[in-house]
Every structure is written in structure tokens, then in C-alpha cells.
Amino acid sequence: MSGIFDLSGRVAIVTGGTRGLGNAMARGLAEAGASVVVTGRKQDACDATAKELAEQTGREILPVACHMGDWDQIEALVERCYGHFGKVDVLVNNAGINPAFVPVVQLTSELWDKVYDVNLKGPMRLAALVAPRMGEAGGGSIINVITQGAYMGGPGVGVYTSAKAALLNLTRVMATEWAGIGVRVNALAPGPFMTDMMRGAAEAAPEAPSRKPGAFSAAPRIISVMKGPGARAFTRTPMPAHSVAITRVRFRSAAFADV
Numbered sequence: 001m002s003g004i005f006d007l008s009g010r011v012a013i014v015t016g017g018t019r020g021l022g023n024a025m026a027r028g029l030a031e032a033g034a035s036v037v038v039t040g041r042k043q044d045a046c047d048a049t050a051k052e053l054a055e056q057t058g059r060e061i062l063p064v065a066c067h068m069g070d071w072d073q074i075e076a077l078v079e080r081c082y083g084h085f086g087k088v089d090v091l092v093n094n095a096g097i098n099p100a101f102v103p104v105v106q107l108t109s110e111l112w113d114k115v116y117d118v119n120l121k122g123p124m125r126l127a128a129l130v131a132p133r134m135g136e137a138g139g140g141s142i143i144n145v146i147t148q149g150a151y152m153g154g155p156g157v158g159v160y161t162s163a164k165a166a167l168l169n170l171t172r173v174m175a176t177e178w179a180g181i182g183v184r185v186n187a188l189a190p191g192p193f194m195t196d197m198m199r200g201a202a203e204a205a206p207e208a209p210s211r212k213p214g215a216f217s218a219a220p221r222i223i224s225v226m227k228g229p230g231a232r233a234f235t236r237t238p239m240p241a242h243s244v245a246i247t248r249v250r251f252r253s254a255a256f257a258d259v
């Protein structure tokens with residue numbers, strides 16, 4: 001791959017890279033030339049993903065288990081990445097959970113803390129550890145994966161979408177705080193994709209409203225567009241579904257041929 005999508009020599013972290021959208025984005029980044037750190041909670045799943053992606057793309061893939069609700073593990077992840085590669089150019093804060101559709105009146109303190117720890121507090125901590133070091137190295141790109149629901153809310157997704165809405169706001173804060181050190185921060189707001197997360201939540205509440213899932217192969221292409229030299233001017237930008245649609249049109253021939 002060459003031109004504006006070329007990520008040769010770059011190092012990217014994709015949290016939750018073992019399955020779903022994160023896995024598709026990790027593959028897309030590696031196909032574009034980046035070395036990739038894939039994380040998830042289980043080391044054996046990270047190892048298997050790294051082996052598969054390395055065989056498929058020929059890139060170096062570093063598997064590191066890291067629970068995004070555990071600050072000590074997040075610090076260890078950052079040290080492992082810098083110890084191994086000496087730098088991080090791209091951080092995709094992708095790992096996220098929506099264990100079940102739960103109406104507001106039934107929300108428990110435990111579920112609230114669990115979802116906020118993984119979907120908001122963990123990504124904040126990881127970005128806060130990486131951004132200054134990115135800045136010292138000349139800059140970098142952070143993408144926080146939110147959801148279209150962050151703009152809309154909806155029945156049963158109060159804890160999930162409010163955490164993602166907070167992450168969207170935090171993205172804007174980070175982008176303005178770190179613009180001066182060359183670290184761009186954007187949010188990516190996917191629509192529905194039929195991943196394990198969606199399947200699990202849907203099984204827990206089969207009557208919940210759903211929309212047609214998106215084409216899985218879109219995710220790595222969108223992320224490549226946002227990471228490469230062609231995206232130098234992007235910061236503080238949420239990429240909701242309608243923006244993705246615009247991106248699709250603009251980049252259709254180069255990036256969305258199979259969507």
C-alpha cells in the first residue's frame with residue numbers, strides 16, 4: 001500500500017483487537033504497513049490473534065493482555081509497547097462493552113461502574129499515558145471508538161451510550177489540550193455491526209429495537225483514512241454514520257471497493 005494510506009514504520013495499539021471491529025481495524029492497520037499491538041483480556045486470545053494477523057499481513061503483531069478496567073494493567077501495557085517498539089504512533093481506544101440492554105430504573109451500581117470503567121475511564125487513562133510520549137516523539141493520532149448511540153441514546157442503553165457520550169466530550173477536550181504537542185484526537189462512531197457484543201446484548205433482550213448491521217470490512221478502511229498522512233488536518237472530529245457515508249463516497253474507489 002502506498003500514498004496517503006501508507007502506515008509503514010508506524011506502531012499502532014488497538015485495544016480489544018482480538019475480535020469484532022477491533023480485529024478488523026488491527027488487520028487494516030497491518031495491511032497498511034503498521035506494526036500493531038493487539039489487546040484483550042485473555043493472553044491466549046491475544047496470542048492467537050497476533051499469530052493469525054502476522055501470517056496474513058507479514059507485519060509484527062505484539063499480543064498484550066490488558067483489562068481496560070484496571071489502571072495497573074493499562075500502565076503495564078504502555079510500558080510493554082514502549083519497551084518493545086520504542087514508540088506509539090497510533091492509539092485506537094476500541095475495547096468496549098455493552099453487556100445487556102437495561103432500563104434506567106433497573107441499573108445497578110455494579111453495572112454502571114463496570115461499563116464506565118471499561119468504556120470511559122480506561123480509554124481516558126490509556127490516552128493520558130500515551131499522548132505526552134507521542135508528543136515528545138513529534139506527534140501521533142488517537143481514535144476513541146464511540147457509537148452513534150452517543151448522540152441519540154435509546155431504550156435500554158443508558159449506561160452504555162452515556163459513557164460513550166462522555167467519551168465523545170472527552171475526545172474534544174483531549175484534542176484541544178494536545179493540539180499543541182501534535183497529537184490529534186478523533187472519535188469514530190460506528191453504526192450497528194453484528195459482532196459478539198451486539199449478539200450478546202441482543203440475546204439478553206431479543207425484543208430490543210435493532211437496525212441492519214453494517215458491512216464489516218468498512219471499519220479498517222475508515223480507520224486507515226483517519227490515521228494516514230492524508231488525515232493530517234483531522235482533530236477533534238467525531239465521525240458519525242453520516243460522516244462515514246461521506247467518507248465512503250470520497251474514498252469509494254480507493255478504500256471502499258468491497259463495501
Ligand SMILES: NC(=O)c1ccc[n+]([C@@H]2O[C@H](COP(=O)([O-])OP(=O)(O)OC[C@H]3O[C@@H](n4cnc5c(N)ncnc54)[C@H](OP(=O)(O)O)[C@@H]3O)[C@@H](O)[C@H]2O)c1
Binds near residue numbers: 067094146191193
Ligand atoms: N458492534 C457494534 O454494532 C458497535 C456499534 C457502535 C460502537 N461499537 C463499539 O465498537 C467497539 C468494539 O465493539 P465490538 O462490537 O467489535 O465488540 P466485540 O466483538 O465484543 O469485541 C470486543 C473486544 O474488546 C475486548 N474486550 C472486552 N472487554 C474488555 C476489557 N474489559 N478490557 C479489554 N478488552 C476488552 C474483547 O476481548 P476479550 O473478550 O478477550 O477481552 C474483544 O477483543 C466498542 O467500543 C463498541 O462500543 C460497536
